[in-house]
Amino acid sequence: MAKKAHILVTDDERAIRSTLKEILEFEGYTVTTAESGAEALKIIAKETIHLMFLDIKMKGMDGLETLKKLRESGSEIPVVMISGHGTIEIAVEATKYGAFDFLEKPPDLNRLLLATRNALSQESLNRKITKMKARLPKLPPILGDSAAIQRIKNLIDKVAPTKSRVLITGANGTGKELVARWIHEKSPRYGEAFIDVNCAAIPPDLIESELFGHEKGAFTGAYQQRKGKFELADGGTLFLDEIGDMPLEAQAKLLRALQEQQITRVGGSELINVDVRVIAATNKNLEEEIANGNFREDLYHRIGVIPLQIPPLDERKQDIPALAKAWLEKLQNDDISFANATISGGALNALQERSWSGNVRELQNSIERLAIMSSGNEIDADLVNLIMKPESTKKRDLKDLADSENDFQLFKESAERIFLEQQLEKHDWNISQTAETIGLQRSHVYNKMKKYNIER
Secondary structure: OOOOOEEEEEEOOHHHHHHHHHHHHOOOOOOEEEEHHHHHHHHHOOOOOOOOEEEEOOOOOOHHHHHHHHHHHHOOOOOOOOOOOOHHHHHHHHOOOOOOEEEEEEHHHHHHHHHHHHHHHHHHHHHHHHHHHHHOOOOOOOOOOOOOHHHHHHHHHHHHOOOOOEEEEEEOOOHHHHHHHHHOOOOOOOOOEEEEEEEEHHHOOOOOHHHHEEEEOOOOOOOOEEEEHHOOOOOOEEEEHHHHHHHHHEEEEEEHHHOOOOOOOEEEOOHHHOEEEEEEEEOHHHHHHHOOOOHHHHHHHOOOOOOEEOOOOOOOHHHHHHHHHHHHHHHHHHHHHOOOOOOOHHHHHHHHHOOOOOHHHHHHHHHHHHHOOOOEEOOOOHHHHHHHHOOOHHHHHHHHHHHHHOOOOOOOHHHHHHHHHHHHHHOOOHHHHHHHHHHHHHHHHHHHHHHOOOOO
């Protein structure tokens, strides 16, 4: 912090104010004084203050009350409390309200200057962090004015401040992770970590290590100790995406961790306490999975304290214009080649007339494709109808193929290609989910994609 830092000294004793002002100005700082807490708060509201020295015992509003009001206003100015009647209890109380340091009267000169330098260094660091956060991409809003989306937003506002676990269900591409992030963002844990785990993307033999960590030598390849997602999310939120794909053995250990709020690393014996809020999501019907023996009923009740169903895009088509415009604007912000792209009202109507099996994610991909293919920088209805096949046309694909193809083997291969492409699109090109849905091994899906030259 440069020497021109602005310091506010607040004390109802003139002698103390004068002494501190003289010392700090001699060190090159700019100093303003106040004789009461009320006066200090008025000064802070009008001027840029980098550090505040605040007396605890003052007439009227005392120092602790002043500090409390300062923090309630959202100010993060470092505050050094000073008092002639210092006790451990007072120091603890001041720390609880966010005091940076505590000095006794009369303050030792070296101790005073050290506290000043440390507090100003912290203030400078806080400003840098604030600037960095401002440059980070902000969490996108949940767009739409439909009744279905309003219900989702209202439920987020209700459950976010609680510690309750939430189970988010909905088809692929509906925005389950975005809803989970907004629950975290609006919760008291918003300043802590949000750790996401895609249970479908982790091999069954590694998911336990991924969640709970492992000790060095726990298994082949465990060359050093590694913290799991539970430890990384301690104090924050753990998002278990596609929890319906979690193996039964891992489900049992997850249930125990949720019940006891404790974990044990793979290959270890130490019980580690964790404070984690779990939000889970799945595109499966877990009640059916329970009936089929694929999911534990006790875990289902443990994670599903608050159920939250995300509606498919086809049930809220009035939100499509807002979603389309927002995604086009994001493309323009991220890539200058889209700078002049616009979308007509006719195009928006054409998009609303379609069926969206891939939900919001499919709409986003379609907007990007249309923006690339638009010739006059405007996406119009003709382009939508040209580039994107209507659903009725899709349904006629196999019939048209049968009418035009006489060779059975060629017909079978062409039909297989159409089926595979549509399933991949439906699952947002997630190979594992597609393979599971259509009953093939993942390696077979890759082989068929290679055979038919299928690319995203």
